[in-house]
Every structure is written in C-alpha cells, then in structure tokens.
Amino acid sequence: MPLPTRTQVIIIGAGPAGLLLGQLLHKAGIEALIVERQSAAHVLGRIRAGVIEQTTADALTAAGVGERLHAEGLPHEGIALSVAGRRHRIDLAALTGGRHVTVYGQTEITRDLMAARSAAGLPTVHEAHDVSVHDFDGAAPRVRFTHEGTTHEVRGDFIAGCDGFHGVCRASVPATALRTFEKVYPFGWLGLLADVPPVSPELIYVRSPRGFALCSMRSPTRSRYYLQCPLDSQPGHWSDDAFWAELRLRLDPDTAAQLRTGPALEKSIAPLRSFVTEPMRFGRLFLAGDAAHIVPPTGAKGLNLAASDVSFLAHAFDAHYNAHSDEGLARYSERALARVWKAERFSWWFTSLMHGFPDATGFAERMQDAELAWLLESPAAQAALAENYVGLPLEMH
Ligand code: RFL
Numbered sequence: 001m002p003l004p005t006r007t008q009v010i011i012i013g014a015g016p017a018g019l020l021l022g023q024l025l026h027k028a029g030i031e032a033l034i035v036e037r038q039s040a041a042h043v044l045g046r047i048r049a050g051v052i053e054q055t056t057a058d059a060l061t062a063a064g065v066g067e068r069l070h071a072e073g074l075p076h077e078g079i080a081l082s083v084a085g086r087r088h089r090i091d092l093a094a095l096t097g098g099r100h101v102t103v104y105g106q107t108e109i110t111r112d113l114m115a116a117r118s119a120a121g122l123p124t125v126h127e128a129h130d131v132s133v134h135d136f137d138g139a140a141p142r143v144r145f146t147h148e149g150t151t152h153e154v155r156g157d158f159i160a161g162c163d164g165f166h167g168v169c170r171a172s173v174p175a176t177a178l179r180t181f182e183k184v185y186p187f188g189w190l191g192l193l194a195d196v197p198p199v200s201p202e203l204i205y206v207r208s209p210r211g212f213a214l215c216s217m218r219s220p221t222r223s224r225y226y227l228q229c230p231l232d233s234q235p236g237h238w239s240d241d242a243f244w245a246e247l248r249l250r251l252d253p254d255t256a257a258q259l260r261t262g263p264a265l266e267k268s269i270a271p272l273r274s275f276v277t278e279p280m281r282f283g284r285l286f287l288a289g290d291a292a293h294i295v296p297p298t299g300a301k302g303l304n305l306a307a308s309d310v311s312f313l314a315h316a317f318d319a320h321y322n323a324h325s326d327e328g329l330a331r332y333s334e335r336a337l338a339r340v341w342k343a344e345r346f347s348w349w350f351t352s353l354m355h356g357f358p359d360a361t362g363f364a365e366r367m368q369d370a371e372l373a374w375l376l377e378s379p380a381a382q383a384a385l386a387e388n389y390v391g392l393p394l395e396m397h
C-alpha cells in the first residue's frame with residue numbers, strides 16, 4: 001500500500017495506546033496513519049499486562065474489538081492477599097456494587113486491534129527507522145521516518161505520541177515546557193510465563209519476608225508469575241527450577257501445595273517506576289499512555305491508563321472534526337492527568353504496602369505490618385482497595 005503524504009492524525013507507536021486510538025478514530029470517521037519502530041511480531045512478543053478494567057473493556061468494545069475479549073476473557077470478582085502465611089480474599093464485586101475486572105492479556109488485545117486495523121485496510125508502517133516529529137508547535141506538524149530504505153515525510157493536523165516511555169515524542173518537547181515527577185523503586189519484577197494451570201482461579205498478591213510475589217494467569221491453562229528481585233538480577237541468572245523454588249518459599253503453605261510447575265515460555269525482568277509528565281499536550285502534539293506516565297505494575301493500571309487516555313483523546317478529536325468544538329482538545333491534558341494521578345497514587349500505595357524495601361527502617365516495617373493488618377480487618381480499607389483496583393470512572397466533564 002503506498003503511504004499517504006498527508007493525513008488527519010499521525011499516531012506514533014503501535015502498542016495498545018496507538019492501536020486503540022487508531023480504531024476509535026476510524027469509528028469516528030477520522031483518518032490516521034500509525035508509525036511504529038518495531039515489527040508486529042516484536043510488539044506481540046512482549047508479555048505485559050493481564051488485568052483489564054471494565055472501562056477498558058468498554059473502550060475496546062466501542063472500538064469494535066470486544067468480541068474475543070468477551071468470549072475468552074476471564075471475569076474476576078475477587079483477588080487474594082497472602083500475608084504472613086495466610087490467604088485473605090478481597091471480594092471486589094461485593095465491595096464495589098458488582099464491578100469486576102477481566103483477565104485478558106495485552107498480547108491478545110494487541111492482536112485483536114492489529115487484526116481489526118488490517119481488516120479495515122488502515123495504514124500502519126512497521127519497522128520505521130529514525131522517526132522524528134516536527135513543527136507541532138505550529139499549525140502544520142510533520143513526521144519523518146525511513147522505511148525500507150526510503151525516507152518519508154507525512155503531514156497531519158495533529159500528532160498523537162503513543163510511543164511508550166522510551167519514545168521520541170516526549171523527548172522532542174523542549175524540556176522547559178514539561179514538568180516531570182518520578183520515583184524509582186529499589187527492586188524489579190522477574191516474570192515467568194508457563195503452560196501450567198494457575199495455582200488458584202483468582203490472582204494472589206503475596207507479601208512475604210522473602211519479598212513480594214504475584215500469581216496471575218492468561219487462561220485456565222497458562223500461568224503468569226512474578227517475583228520481586230534485586231535491580232541487578234538478570235533473567236539468565238534464574239533457572240526455571242530456581243524461580244519455582246523461590247516462588248514456593250514466598251507462598252503460604254496451602255497455596256504452595258497447589259503449585260504446578262513447568263518449563264518457562266518466557267522470562268523477563270522489569271524495573272519498577274512511577275513517572276508523570278505534565279502537561280500531556282504541547283501545541284499539536286498529544287501524549288498518551290506510557291509516553292506520558294508509568295506506574296509500577298502492582299496495581300495493574302498501566303494499560304488501563306493508556307486506554308483511558310486514548311478514550312479522552314478520541315473523544316476530543318471527534319468533537320474537533322465532527323462538532324467543530326476544541327473544548328475536548330483544550331482540556332485533554334487536565335482530564336487525563338486527573339485520572340492518571342489517582343492511579344499513580346493507588347499503584348504507589350499498593351507497591352509500598354506489598355514489597356520488601358531493602359533500606360526500610362524497623363519503624364517503616366512495623367508501619368507496613370500495621371497497615372496490612374488493618375486492611376485485612378477493615379471492610380472500609382478493603383473497599384478503598386477494591387474501588388481503585390476495578391478502576392475509577394472516566395470523568396468526561
Ligand atoms: P507501549 O506498549 O510501550 O507501546 C509503545 C509503542 O511505541 C513504539 N515506539 C516507537 N514507534 C515509533 N517511533 C519511535 N521512536 C518509537 N519508540 C517507541 C514501541 O515499539 C511500542 O510498540 O505503550 P502504550 O501503548 O502506551 O501501552 C502501555 C502498556 O504497554 C503498559 O502500560 C502496560 O503493559 C503496563 N503493565 C500493565 N498494565 C495494566 O493495565 N495491567 C497489568 O496487569 C499490567 N502488567 C505491565 C504489567 C507492564 C509490565 N512491564 C514489563 C513494563 C506487567 C509488566 C511486567
């Protein structure tokens with residue numbers, strides 16, 4: 001397919017944020033070109049998020065890609081916290097008036113969005129090199145890149161920076177125009193994917209003296225486990241046996257007895273970080289998803305925030321092109337950040353509560369113990385956790 005030289009919205013990045021924005025714009029009759037640095041196979045090979053909020057499922061449905069999510073996604077009405085050798089259930093549905101989350105992998109969401117995009121014949125450039133963004137502080141932004149040895153330049157009305165934390169869009173805004181906020185945690189997560197049945201039908205977040213662990217899943221036959229690990233750990237240092245042995249030591253005895261192990265399909269390490277950029281707009285460049293903010297994965301919020309950002313943004317572009325109103329574009333950053341900061345707070349809180357901190361004082365450890373003990377006794381504290389875990393509403397006002 002020949003590449004357009006002009007479009008309405010140029011989307012940088014074909015991760016979940018860019019692909020979902022592309023579908024929502026298509027539904028609103030708005031043209032977009034997506035420019036992605038990696039191949040489609042590379043994007044699909046990244047094992048990341050697994051827990052989808054109802055508002056994310058709604059956005060995917062609105063984008064026309066809800067079918068497989070509804071058929072194959074696993075609705076979860078509770079999670080467990082395993083603390084001091086005992087498992088406690090947090091009844092998400094009972095505490096939130098019947099809300100739930102859905103377990104459906106980021107890989108599957110990405111696959112569904114890619115399939116819908118190609119079925120609609122919409123243009124995506126994969127393996128674009130030297131992507132650069134220009135003139136977004138004026139009326140006619142441009143994007144340049146090299147593809148299959150040829151340099152291209154595309155003009156658009158707007159650029160959507162959906163290119164993740166290490167992307168080019170945020171980095172192209174003058175540093176004086178942005179304020180950033182960051183907290184780096186002194187540990188990472190080592191993840192393992194295996195074709196074994198999950199140890200329990202619900203996710204288990206584990207606080208143990210040996211560190212945090214998480215028991216998650218992708219399907220009734222595929223499990224995803226994580227271990228808190230030192231920042232200098234490398235996946236290659238961990239044999240499958242060492243991973244399973246360490247996980248078993250962190251689980252409560254009843255759960256450990258149920259654990260089924262098998263060969264790893266994938267093992268990877270992610271550092272943990274909280275990061276926010278303000279504002280999320282600079283002229284005609286709009287940042288969305290990980291390009292604008294990062295949360296530690298404990299609250300399962302990263303992909304969900306990417307989806308809420310692009311829902312706000314698609315709504316704003318729809319009003320611009322179809323209702324001659326720029327109010328949504330003018331208020332995009334403020335609306336998105338209001339939700340982002342609340343998810344940042346929750347992710348930071350849940351991370352701080354559940355992990356071992358190598359530099360913690362005795363006092364800090366007792367505070368953590370006391371907060372956990374209170375959480376496990378108090379329906380009010382559990383309701384606060386549940387309300388955030390299932391996802392806060394999208395405030396369009
Ligand atoms: P992505 O997925 O990073 O996609 C950005 C895309 O931009 C491309 N790109 C460029 N393209 C063109 N030119 C350039 N110069 C470019 N630079 C980069 C990249 O190749 C990429 O394809 O960002 P996006 O779309 O904003 O999506 C965000 C989510 O991927 C992320 O927030 C989640 O994965 C976070 N996350 C979780 N989120 C949840 O909501 N629930 C979870 O359960 C959950 N678990 C997780 C997670 C993230 C994890 N890791 C590894 C960071 C678990 C883990 C372990």
Ligand code: PHB
Nearest residue numbers: 049050216297298299300
């Ligand atoms: C996952 O299944 O990858 C997952 C689930 C819940 C989290 C983080 C990651 O909080």
